[in-house]
Amino acid sequence: MTNLADLLTGTAARHGDRVAVACGDTRLTYEQLDRAANQVANLLVAHDVEPGDKVAMSFPNLPQFTIVYFGILKTGATVVPLNVLLKSREIAYHLDDSDSIAYVAFEGSPELSIGQAAASASEESESCRSLIVVPADLSHAPWASEPTGFDTVAVEDDATAVLLYTSGTTGRPKGAQLRHSNMRSNAIVSAELFGCDEATPDTYLCVLPLFHSFGQTVIQNSAIALGSKIVMLPRFDASTALQLMRTHRITFFAGVPTMYWALLRAADDGIDVSGVADNLRIAVAGGSALPGEVHKDFFDQFGVTILEGYGLSETSPVTSFSVLGEPPRIGSIGVPIPGVEMKLINDDWSEVADAINDDGYTAIGEIAVRGPNVMKGYYQRPDATREAIHDNWFRTGDLARRDDDGWYYIVDRSKDMIIRGGYNVYPREIEELLMTHPAVSLVAVVGVPHDSHGEEIHAVVVRDLQHGELTEAELVDWAKQRLAAYKYPRVIRFVDSLPMTSTGKILKREL
Numbered sequence: 017m018t019n020l021a022d023l024l025t026g027t028a029a030r031h032g033d034r035v036a037v038a039c040g041d042t043r044l045t046y047e048q049l050d051r052a053a054n055q056v057a058n059l060l061v062a063h064d065v066e067p068g069d070k071v072a073m074s075f076p077n078l079p080q081f082t083i084v085y086f087g088i089l090k091t092g093a094t095v096v097p098l099n100v101l102l103k104s105r106e107i108a109y110h111l112d113d114s115d116s117i118a119y120v121a122f123e124g125s126p127e128l129s130i131g132q133a134a135a136s137a138s139e140e141s142e143s144c145r146s147l148i149v150v151p152a153d154l155s156h157a158p159w160a161s162e163p164t165g166f167d168t169v170a171v172e173d174d175a176t177a178v179l180l181y182t183s184g185t186t187g188r189p190k191g192a193q194l195r196h197s198n199m200r201s202n203a204i205v206s207a208e209l210f211g212c213d214e215a216t217p218d219t220y221l222c223v224l225p226l227f228h229s230f231g232q233t234v235i236q237n238s239a240i241a242l243g244s245k246i247v248m249l250p251r252f253d254a255s256t257a258l259q260l261m262r263t264h265r266i267t268f269f270a271g272v273p274t275m276y277w278a279l280l281r282a283a284d285d286g287i288d289v290s291g292v293a294d295n296l297r298i299a300v301a302g303g304s305a306l307p308g309e310v311h312k313d314f315f316d317q318f319g320v321t322i323l324e325g326y327g328l329s330e331t332s333p334v335t336s337f338s339v340l341g342e343p344p345r346i347g348s349i350g351v352p353i354p355g356v357e358m359k360l361i362n363d364d365w366s367e368v369a370d371a372i373n374d375d376g377y378t379a380i381g382e383i384a385v386r387g388p389n390v391m392k393g394y395y396q397r398p399d400a401t402r403e404a405i406h407d408n409w410f411r412t413g414d415l416a417r418r419d420d421d422g423w424y425y426i427v428d429r430s431k432d433m434i435i436r437g438g439y440n441v442y443p444r445e446i447e448e449l450l451m452t453h454p455a456v457s458l459v460a461v462v463g464v465p466h467d468s469h470g471e472e473i474h475a476v477v478v479r480d481l482q483h484g485e486l487t488e489a490e491l492v493d494w495a496k497q498r499l500a501a502y503k504y505p506r507v508i509r510f511v512d513s514l515p516m517t518s519t520g521k522i523l524k525r526e527l
Contacts, residue, residue, distance in 0.1 A: 017170035018179045019195045021089035023203065023241045024050050025168055031243035034217070037079045038264065039248040042154065044079055045350045046243065049086075054166035056087025056120075062162075063118055063146040067092025067169050068315050070179060072116040074098045074107070074130050074227075076250040077462060080150050080157070081226045082236060084120050087159075087175060090170030096179045096191070097227040100130055101500035107137035111144045114191055114395065116499035118146040125348070168190070168247060179395055180229055182329040191395035194229070199459040200521040201388045202332035203237035205353055210268070210323070211340055217244040218268040218297065221261055223252045223275060224438075229333040230302055234270050238505045244268075254282035258289055265295040271432035272303035272438030272472055273310065276322065280313050293319045300325060300337070303438045304470055305426065325350055326426070327410055330404070332389040336424060348423045356387035360418060365406055377417040380427055384409045432524070434471050435462030439502040441473060446505065449498055455479055455486040460514055460522045461505060476527050 024046070026177070027036075040075075044052070067073060071088045073095065075081035075390035088095045096114045098107060102492060111119060119138050126129030131149045138147040148158055174358055177196040181189040187351035212218055220239045224231035239246050247264045249257060258267065259437035271279075276299075283289045299314065300323045314322055323340060326349035327333030336358060350360045360368035360381025368381035390410045393401035413433075416426045434441040443461035450459045457480040477485055488508040495504040515523040 018173060018200070019092070019168050019171050019197060020199050020237070021053070021086045021090060021168050023200065023237060024053060024086045027240055027446040035245045036240065036243075037076075037082060037246050037248060039079050039250070040262070042079055044239075049083065050077075051164035051253060052083045052154075052157075052159070053086035054164050055092055055157075055162035056084055057090040057166040057168075058162040059148070059159040060087065060091050060093065060118065063148070065091050065093050065118055067171065069093045069118070070096050070114045072096040072098055072107075072111055072114065072119045074100050074102075074119075074129075074134060075150075075250060076122065076130075077101050077120065077222050077226050077231075077248040078152075078250055079248065080122060080357065082240075082246075084150070085226075085232075085236075088120075089201065090166055090168045092171050092175075094176045094179050096181075097232070098181070099225070099227055099500060100121055100128065101502060102133070103498060103500060104133040104136035104140065105443040106138040106443055106500060110181055110189065111137060111141040113180075113189075116141075117141050117143060117149065119148060120148045121406045121434045123149050125153050131265035136391060171196060174392065176392070176395075178229075178232070180329045182440070190397050192391045193393055194332055194391050194397050198391065199233065199237060199387055201355070202233050202334050202450070203241050205355060206234050206334050207238040207242055209334075209337055209340070209353055210300065212242055212244070213236065213270075214242040217242055219245045219247060219264055219266050219295075220268045220270075221257065221264070221266045222246050222248045222269055223257055224272070229329050230270070230327065230441050233332060233334060235268075239268075244511050252278075255287050257401070258282055258287050258292060260288070261292045261296065266292070267295055267297040269296060269298070270300045270302075273306050274437050274468060276306065277468065278300060280310065280317065283317050289317065289515075293317070298322050298340075299323065302327060302333075305347055306436045311344050311346065323350075324348065326383075326414075326424070326486060328387075330391045330412075331385055331387075331412055332391070333354075335385050335387075335389065338423075345419075345423055348419075348425050350424065351422050352387075353389075356385060358424065359384050359409075360416060361409075361411065365409075365411075372420050377419055377425065380415055380417050383412045383414045383416050383424065385412060386410070392509050398468070412511075434461075434473060436463070436466075436471050436473060436502055437469045441503055446473070446475065446495070446499065446503060450475060450495060450505075453486075453491065453494060455481075455483040456491070458514055460524055460526050460527055462524055464507075472507065473503070473505045474507045474509065476509050476511055476514065478512065479510055
């Protein structure tokens with residue numbers, strides 16, 4: 017019996033005076049963070065939240081995220097972190113699909129009205145009974161008057177700590193059930209992987225969204241496990257990030273490739289980076305492959321080799337990483353982390369031959385993963401779970417090959433997935449929405465290369481002219497109102513027909 021929240025409780029007992037979180041002018045010690053999480057737990061219990069219930073939350077990278085996250089866990093409930101860019105229609109779907117009985121949301125800003133979307137969604141939701149809106153000022157938090165003591169509920173290791181929504185090629189998002197043991201072990205192994213030490217704690221810059229598993233595990237939970245300091249940046253900006261790296265003497269940075277590209281551009285544009293290289297110890301990347309020139313330029317500028325890794329929401333997320341202290345192997349996602357197994361499989365789950373071909377690699381196969389990081393299944397989707405997990409092996413949908421040293425190299429992602437600015441976008445969800453427009457007859461969504469975002473979202477559309485003329489701008493605006501900012505297509509191309517197979521499947525590779 018344990019609880020992922022014990023990471024915070026234990027560190028608060030050992031290092032209560034250490035700074036846990038810094039954001040703007042706000043500083044919270046571990047003791048203050050733990051007490052605030054206890055207050056959230058007491059507030060949730062007052063709202064009739066019980067162990068095993070689901071509680072959704074929507075916050076950018078602010079201290080409130082961590083406070084609410086651990087407050088939910090302390091009650092024995094499951095955290096359902098939602099992307100802050102979701103529209104009210106999308107939020108309502110997540111609330112009902114997860115059976116969330118309560119929803120804690122940041123009030124937002126004029127640019128991003130999270131609270132307004134949360135209010136609309138909670139009214140539309142059938143499962144959500146309580147909405148708690150949290151202001152920016154912590155002194156006015158809705159839990160401010162609650163007691164600061166709370167006995168964390170012990171749960172079975174197999175209990176679900178986090179229900180993390182991930183889109184799939186089959187359409188609408190589905191929730192990956194991550195156990196307390198999944199999240200705890202992945203956080204601790206990640207910290208060990210990067211040589212983190214509780215006696216000489218790192219200072220992390222948190223620019224990865226905490227509502228994603230990468231930010232939760234590699235930054236938040238790993239840092240808290242060892243009493244490290246987390247400097248939060250609510251919205252990534254390269255110049256601001258470099259300034260924070262200098263003033264806070266950041267030792268640990270994690271980001272997606274577009275962030276590294278932006279940091280290098282900011283440095284080239286004359287931003288003062290003196291002092292950054294003196295302190296930076298670890299730089300890690302995930303999401304998509306880093307070009308060789310980014311590796312070289314970052315090392316030349318900051319004196320640190322970027323470590324690249326691989327993972328998925330369903331694997332808590334870290335599955336493999338390049339090796340600390342070794343030179344980068346461009347295009348590689350590294351080797352399996354301790355305790356995790358990886359193999360390459362065929363469509364029928366049979367293993368790809370280990371033989372190394374003349375090009376220095378095995379044959380291409382789909383990556384399968386087994387270990388303490390693998391989810392227990394998709395929430396209320398037994399068929400999808402059976403399709404994804406066999407004999408404790410999880411098939412990722414990503415194609416790769418392996419070299420003679422056991423390093424893996426991604427050669428293609430899940431068949432249709434687009435990665436835009438580090439966010440996973442699955443075309444089918446967008447296609448299904450666009451097809452509800454009366455003037456759309458048929459649509460295919462594809463990703464095309466983009467200099468700063470990695471990929472951009474393009475929709476190729478066959479119009480239904482019986483419903484009047486439809487312009488590209490009108491359809492973009494229509495989609496923008498219904499999809500998160502990272503999802504809606506920026507470019508619409510109208511065509512008379514789409515290329516198809518004899519069975520009626522759209523040939524996206526010809527688009």
